[in-house]
Amino acid sequence: MSEQKWNVEEVSLIIQGLKDKPGALLPILHAVQDHLGYVPPDSVPLIAHALNLSRAEVHGVISFYHYFRESPPGRETVHICRAEACQAMGSEALEAHAKQRLGIDYHENTSDGQFSLEPVYCLGNCACSPSIMVGKEVYGRVSPERFDEIIEATKAKP
Amino acid sequence: MIKVYVPRDSSALGLGAEQVATAIKSEAGRRAADIQLIRNGSRGLYWLEPMVEVETPVGRVAYGPVAAADVASLFDAGFLEGKAHALSLGLTAEIPYLKNQERLTFARVGITDPVSLDDYIAHEGYRGLRRALTLEPAAIVEEVTESGLRGRGGAAFPTGIKWRTVLGAPSEQKYIVCNADEGDSGTFSDRMVMECDPFVLIEGMTIAGLAVGATQGYIYLRCEYPHAHVALNEAIAAAERGGYLGDNLLGSDKAFRLEVRLGAGAYVCGEETSLLESLEGKRGLVRYKPPLPAIEGLFGKPTVINNVISLASVPIILDKGGAYYRDFGMGRSRGTLPIQLAGNLKHPGLVEKAFGVTLREILYDYGGGSASGCPIRAVQVGGPLGAYLPESQFDTPLDYEAFAAIWAVLGHGGVVAFDDTADMSKMARYGMEFCAEESCGKCTPCRIGSTRGVEVIDKIRAGVDRDQNVALLRDLSDTMLAGSLCALGGMTPYPVLSALNHFPEDFGVAAAE
Numbered sequence: 001m002s003e004q005k006w007n008v009e010e011v012s013l014i015i016q017g018l019k020d021k022p023g024a025l026l027p028i029l030h031a032v033q034d035h036l037g038y039v040p041p042d043s044v045p046l047i048a049h050a051l052n053l054s055r056a057e058v059h060g061v062i063s064f065y066h067y068f069r070e071s072p073p074g075r076e077t078v079h080i081c082r083a084e085a086c087q088a089m090g091s092e093a094l095e096a097h098a099k100q101r102l103g104i105d106y107h108e109n110t111s112d113g114q115f116s117l118e119p120v121y122c123l124g125n126c127a128c129s130p131s132i133m134v135g136k137e138v139y140g141r142v143s144p145e146r147f148d149e150i151i152e153a154t155k156a157k158p
Numbered sequence: 159m160i161k162v163y164v165p166r167d168s169s170a171l172g173l174g175a176e177q178v179a180t181a182i183k184s185e186a187g188r189r190a191a192d193i194q195l196i197r198n199g200s201r202g203l204y205w206l207e208p209m210v211e212v213e214t215p216v217g218r219v220a221y222g223p224v225a226a227a228d229v230a231s232l233f234d235a236g237f238l239e240g241k242a243h244a245l246s247l248g249l250t251a252e253i254p255y256l257k258n259q260e261r262l263t264f265a266r267v268g269i270t271d272p273v274s275l276d277d278y279i280a281h282e283g284y285r286g287l288r289r290a291l292t293l294e295p296a297a298i299v300e301e302v303t304e305s306g307l308r309g310r311g312g313a314a315f316p317t318g319i320k321w322r323t324v325l326g327a328p329s330e331q332k333y334i335v336c337n338a339d340e341g342d343s344g345t346f347s348d349r350m351v352m353e354c355d356p357f358v359l360i361e362g363m364t365i366a367g368l369a370v371g372a373t374q375g376y377i378y379l380r381c382e383y384p385h386a387h388v389a390l391n392e393a394i395a396a397a398e399r400g401g402y403l404g405d406n407l408l409g410s411d412k413a414f415r416l417e418v419r420l421g422a423g424a425y426v427c428g429e430e431t432s433l434l435e436s437l438e439g440k441r442g443l444v445r446y447k448p449p450l451p452a453i454e455g456l457f458g459k460p461t462v463i464n465n466v467i468s469l470a471s472v473p474i475i476l477d478k479g480g481a482y483y484r485d486f487g488m489g490r491s492r493g494t495l496p497i498q499l500a501g502n503l504k505h506p507g508l509v510e511k512a513f514g515v516t517l518r519e520i521l522y523d524y525g526g527g528s529a530s531g532c533p534i535r536a537v538q539v540g541g542p543l544g545a546y547l548p549e550s551q552f553d554t555p556l557d558y559e560a561f562a563a564i565w566a567v568l569g570h571g572g573v574v575a576f577d578d579t580a581d582m583s584k585m586a587r588y589g590m591e592f593c594a595e596e597s598c599g600k601c602t603p604c605r606i607g608s609t610r611g612v613e614v615i616d617k618i619r620a621g622v623d624r625d626q627n628v629a630l631l632r633d634l635s636d637t638m639l640a641g642s643l644c645a646l647g648g649m650t651p652y653p654v655l656s657a658l659n660h661f662p663e664d665f666g667v668a669a670a671e
Binding site for chain 1: 502
């Protein structure tokens with residue numbers, strides 16, 4: 001097995017801090033992903049053990065939810081809204097532009113590790129469609145030109 | 159000191175409100191202008207965001223949409239005294255879009271600082287809770303029943319009846335769960351409440367706790383709403399410090415605690431039993447009913463599970479009385495509905511109106527017609543599981559029963575407009591594709607039917623055995639309608655069949671009889 005790329009002690013601390021909450025699994029998965037950017041498959045036994053669950057149960061929960069990922073993302077994740085209100089304002093053209101601009105399809109990372117691209121079904125920004133989210137920032141009325149500006153500005157961030 | 163308001167609502171931020179706020183601060187510093195910058199919520203006039211307001215002796219004056227580059231010229235024009243500028247909108251309260259609404263649930267939204275407890279109380283906040291603390295639980299439930307409030311998440315089940323069931327279910331532990339998994343496309347009223355007036359939701363949940371004897375509440379918030387998460391947590395902390403949450407509510411010896419839990423991007427978790435599974439830390443698989451959540455809900459205990467807007471409507475009902483709220487509306491649809499105008503409209507935004515306003519009034523008097531200038535061809539009301547309505551149905555009043563009569567739903571009040579470039583067979587295909595993507599997989603009609611639905615629509619669009627495949631699509635839809643476990647599979651046929659029935663030309667078939 002390859003060496004772990006994440007710190008076992010830090011993750012154990014996260015798990016210990018949350019494991020006694022009722023229904024602790026989602027809060028733990030969120031905290032691990034917030035910390036590492038993803039939920040490493042080899043962290044599953046640790047989580048399962050702490051919650052007295054089987055590894056299959058934990059894996060089942062991770063795979064059920066679109067948000068949780070088991071591989072490291074790019075430095076920033078770009079979410080593009082695919083829902084109806086954005087479609088009514090040209091999001092399909094924006095999706096095509098984004099894939100072309102970043103040179104990747106959904107669920108992929110750019111080769112320089114800067115960006116991941118994910119679809120999202122509604123950001124609640126439907127009065128300012130089409131919408132994208134970069135990291136935790138939502139952007140509205142995103143034209144292809146504005147998309148490029150946002151990408152450039154994100155790249156320039158330290 | 160002059161009060162200047164710049165929204166912190168995520169849609170306004172997504173259009174540059176933060177940069178505008180920064181520019182105003184630095185420009186005021188440069189000119190030694192004595193201002194107090196307040197980060198309010200959005201008024202919901204989104205085509206005007208970022209909308210900046212200034213308090214003047216005659217009331218708040220609005221400017222918008224303001225870009226950071228406009229700030230210096232606003233100062234030059236004397237906007238701090240409310241003077242004219244190319245971006246002037248006049249007195250905010252007199253803007254017709256806002257003035258003609260009936261804002262009950264949204265009474266404070268855009269007016270106050272969302273996370274200031276003092277501001278909330280100064281604007282009639284916590285009067286509902288104070289009254290509830292003087293009432294017996296059954297009397298609180300009675301007030302809500304009297305109001306005629308029905309679940310605003312979409313199912314429109316009478317809230318009072320749900321509460322009465324939980325009140326009557328004996329248990330040492332009961333829960334209040336707020337469904338804040340607002341996944342429907344074209345809806346953002348929950349987000350606005352949570353970002354722009356989170357205390358009203360906290361107060362509503364606290365009242366629900368008193369009404370049914372629950373001491374713990376959870377807000378199940380979708381993780382796509384990071385700004386709402388921050389605002390809710392700030393407001394909960396302020397309410398705890400103020401004695402409005404905790405073990406001794408306002409010295410009454412009654413307890414109510416509240417915690418926000420994040421979803422993880424599963425649309426089906428907006429279905430109440432799937433949401434409860436998710437809160438318990440499991441895959442969001444829909445449960446069989448019965449037992450109802452009111453009897454066996456979260457962790458098997460009696461649980462009130464209500465949508466954000468339902469719970470946020472409770473404080474005004476307790477404050478002004480059930481009859482006050484009930485006197486708005488029509489038929490069996492009482493009170494108001496926060497309608498969310500989205501998609502291809504000139505004036506998208508939040509319009510809270512009493513039930514009974516027609517779709518046409520909403521689309522044209524408020525929405526201003528299409529943004530593109532082309533005719534509005536179709537409108538989807540009620541999210542991705544709502545029917546597409548053609549122009550001939552635009553005179554339908556917004557009323558649960560009137561919509562049911564034309565095989566449509568009001569749902570959570572989202573209205574998404576499409577102009578005449580929309581390909582309705584493509585939208586029907588998307589309906590099935592979305593269901594396939596989001597199905598929890600527990601029942602066959604939804605899990606398998608949605609994928610077969612995409613394939614059948616592809617064949618129809620490609621002109622392969624068109625008549626046979628249209629018949630097959632209708633048959634499949636019938637199976638999904640009647641045989642699915644929850645509304646995801648059970649209502650996906652609404653957008654699909656309404657598109658087929660109202661826009662058959664887009665499927666290459668002749669109009670139905």
